[in-house]
Amino acid sequence: MTTTAPIADRTNPSSPVAPPPAPPHPAGREPRSTRRIAGTSVLYAVLIVIAAIYILPFLINVATSFKTDPEAASDPLALIPITPTVAAYRQLFLNSDFPTWFQNSAIVTIVVTLGRVFFNSLAGYALARLQFRGRNVIFVLLIGVMAVPTVVLLIPKFLVINQLGMYDSYSGMIVPLLTDAAGVFIMKNFFESIPRSVEEQARIDGAGTFRVFWSIVLPMARPALVTIIILSFQGSWNELSHFIVSTQSPELTTLTKGVASLASGQLSQGSQYPIKLAAAAVMTVPVAIVFFVFQRRIMNASAGAVKE
DSSP states (O other): OOOOOOOOOTTOTTSOOOOOOOOOOOTTOOOHHHHHHHHHHHHHHHHHHHHHHHHHHHHHHHHHHTSOHHHHHHOTTOSSOSSOOOHHHHHHHHSSSHHHHHHHHHHHHHHHHHHHHHHHHHHHHHHHHOOOTTHHHHHHHHHHHHHSOGGGGHHHHHHHHHHTTOTTSHHHHHGGGSOOHHHHHHHHHHHHTSOHHHHHHHHHTTOOHHHIIIIIIHHHTHHHHHHHHHHHHHHHHSOOHHHHHHOOOGGGOOHHHHHHHHHTTOSSSSOOHHHHHHHHHHHHHHHHHHHHHHHHHHHOTTTTOOOO
8 A cells, every 4th residue: 555645735724834855065065154154253353353453542542531640641551540530621621722722723624624615626627627728737737736745845835825924824824725636636537427418408508607517516516525525624624734834823823733732741741641632532523523424425426426
């Protein structure tokens, strides 16, 4: 008598159906998913170690700013203060010129950032779209300026500022920074990626060159503009060499010059690690805020894309 395996009743949905047997893995080979998980885990472990190496100095900086002077000198690498205190921040804001430094840096940075966004975009659009004699020569000179180290230009910059009567003034601090070669280069390349058909349609409707630039092309260049904003803000906020050769009055001291004077011990006697690192910690806050506010837009490189 022949026996057959039971077959599930297809007319009854509730009848159990035996799952098909899983195919056996070849001997000596692990499942691909297991190898992938192991590789991903190793990669994340390496990235975590690298991130810890980069963030550890900043954590030490913040922790030391809440220590007392003796504790900071005896155990400078401890991440948790034994006796937390805000004395360094109190002395920084109430018994030093730090508020004046912060105000000067804020004024210069805001004006320079706005100026670079406007002038860099204008120059970039002119090099990308306008046809005029010497355009290629100007672009080559622009690349050449990017290759020159900043320190080489310090003495010529001082001579020009002094000759124009802008030395030791806000104009001498701001005007030379209102444009930069790297920003013009970024804007030129981005404008060249925008289809010309959009501008041609606007010109057919009667728009002039500046109207096309301001109302049509510039809104489409939002990712490049955000990049310029971040780079300009960070560059002008952290600028030091230009302010050294353009000012000498204490009333025009910026954060970079002021923190440098703290590091050289001009505030008082002793190591003064907490107040120095407190100033450095406060100095990083505006740049971090600007970056986190605009980071999503700077990554959106497809914004404003148009199909021809």
